[in-house]
Structure formats: C-alpha cells, structure tokens
Amino acid sequence: MHDDKVLHAPPADLDLFDTELPRLEDALTRRIDADPENVERGLAQLVLTVVELLRQLMERQALRRIDGGTLTDEEVERLGAAFLALDRRMTELREQFGLEAEDLNLDLGPLGRLL
Amino acid sequence: MSADLATRDVALVDLLDRLLGGGVVIAGEITLAVADVDLVHVSLRALVASVASAAPQDVEGTAREPEP
Amino acid sequence: MIELYAITDHPGPPLPPVADTTLATAGAGSLAAVWAPVADAPAAVTIDGLRRHEAIVEALMADRNLLPVRYGTRVPDDGAAARLLIERRDELARALERVRGTVEVAVRVAAAPDASADPARALAAVHHPLAERARAATCRVRAGGDLLRGAYLVERGDVEAFAAGVAELQDDLADLRLLCTGPWPPYSFTD
Numbered sequence: 001m002h003d004d005k006v007l008h009a010p011p012a013d014l015d016l017f018d019t020e021l022p023r024l025e026d027a028l029t030r031r032i033d034a035d036p037e038n039v040e041r042g043l044a045q046l047v048l049t050v051v052e053l054l055r056q057l058m059e060r061q062a063l064r065r066i067d068g069g070t071l072t073d074e075e076v077e078r079l080g081a082a083f084l085a086l087d088r089r090m091t092e093l094r095e096q097f098g099l100e101a102e103d104l105n106l107d108l109g110p111l112g113r114l115l
Numbered sequence: 116m117s118a119d120l121a122t123r124d125v126a127l128v129d130l131l132d133r134l135l136g137g138g139v140v141i142a143g144e145i146t147l148a149v150a151d152v153d154l155v156h157v158s159l160r161a162l163v164a165s166v167a168s169a170a171p172q173d174v175e176g177t178a179r180e181p182e183p
Numbered sequence: 184m185i186e187l188y189a190i191t192d193h194p195g196p197p198l199p200p201v202a203d204t205t206l207a208t209a210g211a212g213s214l215a216a217v218w219a220p221v222a223d224a225p226a227a228v229t230i231d232g233l234r235r236h237e238a239i240v241e242a243l244m245a246d247r248n249l250l251p252v253r254y255g256t257r258v259p260d261d262g263a264a265a266r267l268l269i270e271r272r273d274e275l276a277r278a279l280e281r282v283r284g285t286v287e288v289a290v291r292v293a294a295a296p297d298a299s300a301d302p303a304r305a306l307a308a309v310h311h312p313l314a315e316r317a318r319a320a321t322c323r324v325r326a327g328g329d330l331l332r333g334a335y336l337v338e339r340g341d342v343e344a345f346a347a348g349v350a351e352l353q354d355d356l357a358d359l360r361l362l363c364t365g366p367w368p369p370y371s372f373t374d
Contacts, residue, residue, distance in 0.1 A: 005126040007288065007346035008363040010353065016293040017362050018128055018328045059323065067321055080303070126364045127230070129289040132332065134233050137370030138253035139190055139278070141216075141267050 051093075055086055185218040186226065187256045187264060188240050189249040189368070190275055199242040206239070209261035211268040214275055216252075217243060218264055226255035244368050248283045250275065251368040278373050285318055285336045286366035288345055292331040298358035305331035308356055316348055321371050330359075334371035342366050 010016075062079050065071050071079070094101065191208070193215035198206040201219075208215040219239075226232070233254065240251045258264050268275065292309050294300040302324035310333050314320035317335035324331050337345045342365060349363045 005129070005364045005367075006362075007342070007365055008349045008353065008361060009125065010360040010362065013293075013296065013360045014125060014362070016296065016360050017125065017291055063321070063323060125362065128329075129291070129332075129364045129367065130233060130237060132289075133251075133287075133367055133370035134237060134254040135228075137373065138251045138256075139275070139373040140253050140256075141187065141190070141271065141275075142256050142258055 052090060055090065059083055184221050184223045184257050185260060185264065186221045187252040187258065188217045189243050189251050190279060191215050191217060191247050191249045195247050201239055201242065204239065207261065209264040211265040212272060214268045214272065216264040216268055218261060221257065226257065240368050248279060249368065250278055250282065250373045251370050282336060282369040282372055284338055285369060286339055286342060287369045287371055288335045288337050288342060288363060288365035289367060290333045290335065290349060291329045291362045293329055293360045295358050295360050300330060300358045302330050305359060308359060309333065309352060309361060312352060316345060319372055336369060336372050
C-alpha cells in the first residue's frame with residue numbers, strides 16, 4: 001500500500017537510506033527519565049535538544065539563502081564550514097554527557113521534525 | 116532490514132519529514148503527544164521569531180559554539 | 184476542538200467521503216480551511232495517525248489545489264479557523280497560487296557503497312539538475328546517511344517524466360544512490 005509512493009529506487013541498495021523507523025519507535029515508547037541520579041543528564045538532554053533544534057532552523061535558513069542565490073561562493077563555503085563545526089561541537093557535547101543522537105528528542109522521529 | 120520491509124517503509128521518512136516538518140504553520144501553537152507520556156508544546160511564533168531575527172547574522176559570521 | 188488538514192480555494196468541489204471522519208470547510212473570502220472535529224487532547228503522533236491524516240490530504244489533493252497544514256494544527260472551532268484565514272489572507276493566497284497545478288516529489292541521495300560522496304557532490308550532481316526541471320526546489324543536506332533530501336514542485340502531469348529523469352540521472356552516477364517518492368502534497372512549499 002505504501003510502496004506505491006516510490007517513483008524510483010535503486011534495486012539493491014535501499015539500506016543505504018535512513019529508515020528512521022527504529023528510532024521513531026524508540027521515541028514513541030520513551031519515557032522522560034525522572035531518576036535523580038540522571039537529572040543532570042536529563043538537563044543536558046533538554047539543553048542539547050533545544051540547541052539541535054536551533055541548529056536545524058539555522059541550517060534551513062541558510063539553505064534558503066543558498067537556494068535563493070543571494071550568497072557568494074565564499075559565503076557558501078563559510079556556511080558549510082560553520083555548520084560542520086557546529087555539528088562537530090554537538091557531537092562532542094553529546095559524548096560528554098553520554099548521549100546518543102537519538103537521545104536528543106527533537107532530532108529524531110516526530111519531535112525532530114517539528115521545525 | 117529485509118529488502119521487502121525497506122521498500123514498504125521507505126516512503127515513511129518522506130512522510131514524517133513532510134507532515135511534521137512541513138506544511139502551513141497557521142496556528143501559533145502545535146501540541147503533540149508522544150506515547151501518552153511526553154508532551155511537547157511549542158509556541159512557534161515566539162521561537163521562530165527569535166531564531167529568524169538571529170539566524171541571518173549567525174550564518175554570516177563565524178561558527179558560534181553553543182553554551183554547554 | 185477542530186483539526187486542520189488543508190487550505191484550499193473557496194468555493195471548491197465537494198469534500199471526499201472519509202471513513203470515521205466528518206470533513207467540513209470553514210470559508211473566508213476566496214480561501215477555505217478543511218477541518219474535522221477532534222477530541223480535546225493533543226494530536227497523538229503514531230504512524231497510523233499520520234498515515235490516516237495524509238490519506239485525507241491526498242484525497243483532497245486529487246481534485247483540488249491546496250496547501251497542506253502541518254500535522255497537529257488545532258484551533259477551537261471553525262470560527263477561529265475563518266479568522267486565521269482572514270488574518271493571513273494575503274500570504275496564504277500567494278502560497279496557494281504558487282503551488283497551483285503542481286505536486287511535490289521527494290528525492291533522497293545517499294553515497295553508494297564504497298563511495299565517498301559528500302553533500303556538495305549531491306547538491307551539484309542531483310539537486311541542481313532536478314531543480315532546473317521543477318517549478319521550485321528546496322533541500323536539506325547532512326553529512327552521512329541521507330546526504331541530501333530534496334523536494335521539487337512538479338506540474339501534475341509531469342511526475343512520470345520527472346521520475347524518469349531521476350532514473351536517468353541515477354544511470355550516470357556511480358557514487359550516489361537516488362530514492363524518489365511521490366507525489367506528495369506541497370508540504371515543502373507553503374511559505
């Protein structure tokens with residue numbers, strides 16, 4: 001019923017594409033961790049979630065500008081470097097708190113697509 | 116994931132991207148519940164307005180590192 | 184409480200019948216919002232719920248131009264919906280006109296096995312060529328996994344030709360794999 005939406009797919013390599021499904025199921029069943037020992041981690045989780053949300057918003061804005069052709073090549077390059085750096089920093093911060101990308105709610109499943 | 120399952124669900128990502136990340140944002144408030152436990156209530160007007168004013172300067176300058 | 188599905192022209196063709204849902208329109212001027220009543224609780228995010236919602240929007244799209252509304256958009260009643268239509272009349276009318284006669288096609292790009300490709304490569308090799316053949320185009324890039332997720336506004340009659348174009352592109356690209364789905368309502372082109 002749903003593969004009638006596929007217009008073109010590479011025959012053998014479908015697993016190269018994100019499926020997100022396992023992570024979505026995680027999001028649907030995850031509960032907020034209220035254990036006091038994990039409160040700090042929980043706070044970090046919330047903060048990094050918001051940061052990730054903002055990063056995605058900025059990325060979207062940047063892409064609009066790129067699409068709009070209003071940026072010079074140099075500016076596009078600087079943008080790319082900026083987002084790479086931000087991405088790297090996010091990974092560092094997550095590792096610091098023992099968080100996976102999946103732990104930042106807004107990055108995955110329904111919550112990750114809010115904005 | 117078997118090739119069959121992958122084909123069946125391969126459009127799901129595109130569906131999620133669109134329903135949850137696209138479409139007209141006509142009301143300032145969207146309230147979603149996940150698994151009856153987590154409740155996410157985002158006041159979009161406030162958040163989008165604050166990011167929209169910050170973003171152009173952000174992307175034109177050097178990378179800003181988020182406060183840990 | 185009512186849930187909004189789409190913004191359409193007003194007046195328009197009769198609403199399609201939908202099982203377990205009573206669709207209605209709230210009209211204001213040349214715009215209408217298609218809605219259905221819901222229980223007073225947040226929109227549950229389940230795959231089934233999302234699919235059901237999407238099926239309704241696509242049924243509407245079959246015989247009319249529309250702007251899909253973001254999932255979970257709820258307002259107190261049809262009066263509130265009409266007021267929003269009046270408040271945002273100009274931008275909604277503009278957006279509705281922009282997508283008239285089109286549907287959205289999605290293309291996702293991943294690196295082929297044993298290939299090292301990056302978003303810039305996906306942008307140049309896939310997004311820009313496809314954008315040339317579309318009324319409008321937008322995309323998101325990422326390092327790893329889906330290098331690029333593109334959305335293209337394609338004339339309703341041209342979807343097959345566009346898909347054939349994607350298949351042709353794929354034939355020439357050894358380092359990338361393309362996945363194309365659609366047609367979708369124009370979720371990525373509402374603002």
